[in-house]
Amino acid sequence: MTRLILGSASPRRLDLLAQIGVVPDDVRPPEIDEDPKPAELPRAYNIRIAAEKAAVVEAAPDDIVLCADTTVALGRRILGKPGDADEAAAFLRMMSGRRHRVITTVAVKRGDQLWTRPVESRVKMKTLSDNEISGYLATGDWQGKAGGYAIQGPAGAFIPWISGSFTAIVGLPVHETANLLQAAGYPLWRP
Numbered sequence: 001m002t003r004l005i006l007g008s009a010s011p012r013r014l015d016l017l018a019q020i021g022v023v024p025d026d027v028r029p030p031e032i033d034e035d036p037k038p039a040e041l042p043r044a045y046n047i048r049i050a051a052e053k054a055a056v057v058e059a060a061p062d063d064i065v066l067c068a069d070t071t072v073a074l075g076r077r078i079l080g081k082p083g084d085a086d087e088a089a090a091f092l093r094m095m096s097g098r099r100h101r102v103i104t105t106v107a108v109k110r111g112d113q114l115w116t117r118p119v120e121s122r123v124k125m126k127t128l129s130d131n132e133i134s135g136y137l138a139t140g141d142w143q144g145k146a147g148g149y150a151i152q153g154p155a156g157a158f159i160p161w162i163s164g165s166f167t168a169i170v171g172l173p174v175h176e177t178a179n180l181l182q183a184a185g186y187p188l189w190r191p
């Protein structure tokens, strides 16, 4: 029996897997250093972190490990998880009235094989008033979210347009995840 290990502490990733009928046999959140290297570009950073997460999750040789990383990029700049409300406010002001990119890389490991698939989306944020920013920060929804917002929460009110994959922006692109799981030999469709 093929066992699937979800290497993620994110409840969103568990929910998105459930959307395609996948229930992991175990959840083992990876502990890695998520600091970007000097001058590291967002996409390279995102792929590296997803691969590192998959590398550190312990699993038997025949187990399938699934990890992902979501990075918010404003030009060449990486907007990580804000440390406090002030940093979240600064991020929101930077994104206000502009487009940014959200990159999520899915990483699947089985034995010595590693598959990575980056999915890049573009997101437009409306011009935010001070009232909208302080009202949103008061919800607490920014905590633990890359870039300091979550499209699936109240900040959805700030997003008039996206191009790409909604599930990737939330944290796990279900289409690409289904493909990688099947490439690794996970039986996704069982009649």
Ligand SMILES: Cc1cn([C@H]2C[C@H](O)[C@@H](COP(=O)(O)OP(=O)(O)OP(=O)(O)O)O2)c(=O)[nH]c1=O
Pocket: 007, 008, 009, 010, 012, 013, 029, 030, 068, 069, 070, 071, 072, 102, 144, 145, 146, 147, 149, 150, 151, 152, 169, 170, 171
């Ligand atoms: C942009 C955006 C991010 N996010 C979340 C998804 C991720 O959980 C988080 C980015 O952090 P990640 O480092 O990708 O993931 P994580 O630390 O939450 O979990 P783990 O490393 O254990 O897998 O931001 C949203 O939920 N909605 C959004 O619109």
